[in-house]
Amino acid sequence: MTTEFLQSAPLRIVVTQRLDASREALFRALTEDASTWPQWWREITRASYTGPGPYSVGAGRTVALRGGVRFVESVLVWDEPERFVYRIEETNVPGAHAWMEEWLLTPSQGPGTTVRFTMAIEGHAALELPLQAVRPMVMRSIRKAMHRLDAQARS
Template structure:
């Protein structure tokens, strides 16, 4: 059963009790990376193994995302700056314990490619916060694998 989470704003990414931040560099340019994140939402399962389905909602104002293991999210897009930033707040989830959550993807040029800085900001009871802190290595591995897969996909397609 989905639960409504606390509705946070973009500044939550800096103030959340738990912030998992990761960085990767891709050969693909920022515009192509942004399109994959923000515009070609349904392609996400092809490059992010943890995602089984992703669908835009509300004419692009939100998304629904399903993860392996049955976790589901209903999200609201909080920032959509082509080639630079994509952020969304999780409004509803079936994941236990989470009280508030926001994810922020910041893209910046890195030579001919893109530096991707991803932050997952979370709040919840102490047990939830501990679980996310303990999950950091696995989340980081999942992010790095997704970025390698996305980069291979984009460079193989020769996407500008």
């Protein structure tokens, strides 16, 4: 699966937000230490890279969410300071066939950074239909996480 899946997936959740932090600070906050993710994305209970650093393309990560959802991920794109893409290699989410997420950081007009987060999923209808139904809640969670990420990147 290539990054083209981000545009072609049957289920895509895309959130774009302007943040005050620089692209460099946001990219560092996203990539340097996965264990900090629960500090700004409250639905995540644990995250870590697997293996020794330094990390880049090919790095593995494990992520646990509230409710017992688990992911094993691999980093596909690490283009500092603008693009971070990872693919879910394993999950305990029933019916998930393919899952990829992208953080795209572009300069805003004026100060700050425009951040676009894309979640791309292909799965059984028993997964895709409920996700469609809760899309507004997922998008709200992502926006809140982005604002906390922004505050962390500026501190």
